[in-house]
Amino acid sequence: xxxxxxxxxxxxxxxxxxxxxxxxxxxxxxxxxxxxxxxxxxxxxxxxxxxxxxxxxxxxxxxxxxxxxxxxxxxxxxxxxxxxxxxxxxxxxxxxxxxxxxxxxxxxxxxxxxxxxxxxxxxxxxxxxxxxxxxxxxxxxxxxxxxxxxxxxxxxxxxxxxxxxxxxxxxxxxxxxxxxxxxxxxxxxxxxxxxxxxxxxxxxxxxxxxxxxxxxxxxxxxxxxxxxx
Numbered sequence: 001x002x003x004x005x006x007x008x009x010x011x012x013x014x015x016x017x018x019x020x021x022x023x024x025x026x027x028x029x030x031x032x033x034x035x036x037x038x039x040x041x042x043x044x045x046x047x048x049x050x051x052x053x054x055x056x057x058x059x060x061x062x063x064x065x066x067x068x069x070x071x072x073x074x075x076x077x078x079x080x081x082x083x084x085x086x087x088x089x090x091x092x093x094x095x096x097x098x099x100x101x102x103x104x105x106x107x108x109x110x111x112x113x114x115x116x117x118x119x120x121x122x123x124x125x126x127x128x129x130x131x132x133x134x135x136x137x138x139x140x141x142x143x144x145x146x147x148x149x150x151x152x153x154x155x156x157x158x159x160x161x162x163x164x165x166x167x168x169x170x171x172x173x174x175x176x177x178x179x180x181x182x183x184x185x186x187x188x189x190x191x192x193x194x195x196x197x198x199x200x201x202x203x204x205x206x207x208x209x210x211x212x213x214x215x216x217x218x219x220x221x222x223x224x225x226x227x228x229x
Contacts, residue, residue, distance in 0.1 A: 008072050009036040011102035013093065013124040015083055015116035017046040017061035017075070018182040022191045023151040024106055025068060025175040026168025026208050032069045033171055039072030040065060041096045043089065043120050048080035052184035064181035067174065072100055083116040083123075090127045097131040101143045109150040109211055111158040121150065125213075150211040162209025165202035168195065172206045 010031055012020045020028065020040055028038050046057035058075060065073040076092055083089070097105075105128055110121035125148065130136065132144050152158045168175060172195065179188040198207035218224060 007037070008039040008100035008102045010104045010106060011039040011041065011072070011097070011100050012106045013041050013043070013120060013127075015043050015108060015114070015120040016049060016080060017042055017057045018049075018064070018179070018185055018187050019108060019117075019153060020106075021064050021068075021175065021178040021182065022187050022194070023108070023153050024208055024210075025064075025178045025191070026171050026195065026206065027106070027166050027210070028068050028070070029171035029174035029178070030166065030168055037071045038068070039100050039102065040068075040070050040074075041072075041093065042075045043078050043083055043093070043123070044080040044116065045075055045077060046080050048082075050185055056184055057182075060182045060184060064178040067178045067181055072096075081116065083119040085119045085122040085126075089119070089123045090130060093123060093127040094131045094136055097127055098136060098143060101141075103146045105145055105148045106210070107148065107150060109152040109158055111160070112152055113154040113157045117153060124148070147216050148213055150213065151209065152211065160211065161201070162198065163212045164210040165198055165207045166210065167199075167202060167204040167207050169199070169205040169207075175206075 014020050031038050042061060045054050047054040049057060061075060074096055078089055105124060107124040108117040108121050110118050112118060128145055128148060176188060179191045195206040198209050199205050
């Protein structure tokens with residue numbers, strides 16, 4: 001058995017262009033600032049989002065990915081506003097998981113209002129399990145992720161408070177620029193509202209929230225403890 005090698009530290013799997021920027025753009029900007037490798041797979045091309053053409057959504061997504069400094073970026077072609085938890089979607093995601101071998105995966109919370117968000121949450125969870133099976137290895141290596149984290153884009157159906165808040169105040173300018181790249185969607189006001197709301201709960205100016213599905217193990221308390229305000 002070969003030693004596990006992680007090409008990407010954190011990989012996000014989202015339903016639409018702009019999901020990451022709104023919900024976890026600051027986390028990814030902070031990860032990049034701290035030397036982590038980051039990636040994103042988008043399951044649809046956002047063709048049903050507002051009045052923008054698909055080509056516009058694709059170009060906006062590429063611009064935002066460049067602003068966030070992503071090391072891996074792919075867009076798949078499942079239908080926007082029609083994404084379903086199906087085997088072909090799981091199978092389409094698996095090669096990207098194997099190629100990136102991420103330690104941590106971030107995706108949307110299954111309690112979100114948008115059906116595509118519900119679907120991508122289930123697709124990601126199933127693909128992460130299946131991709132670790134030996135039959136999906138093409139080079140004889142194993143892959144096992146450390147944890148899956150979830151973020152939410154909607155408080156109408158997801159009333160649960162995040163399990164983890166990440167202070168993104170120092171990288172808020174990067175998040176804002178990434179959101180502005182999606183100029184056809186006008187997402188910045190909503191993204192700012194969420195970041196301020198989470199920041200108020202986290203006792204900082206701006207924050208983003210993550211949800212845990214299961215317990216995680218820490219090998220250091222450095223990242224757990226923060227200086228008293």
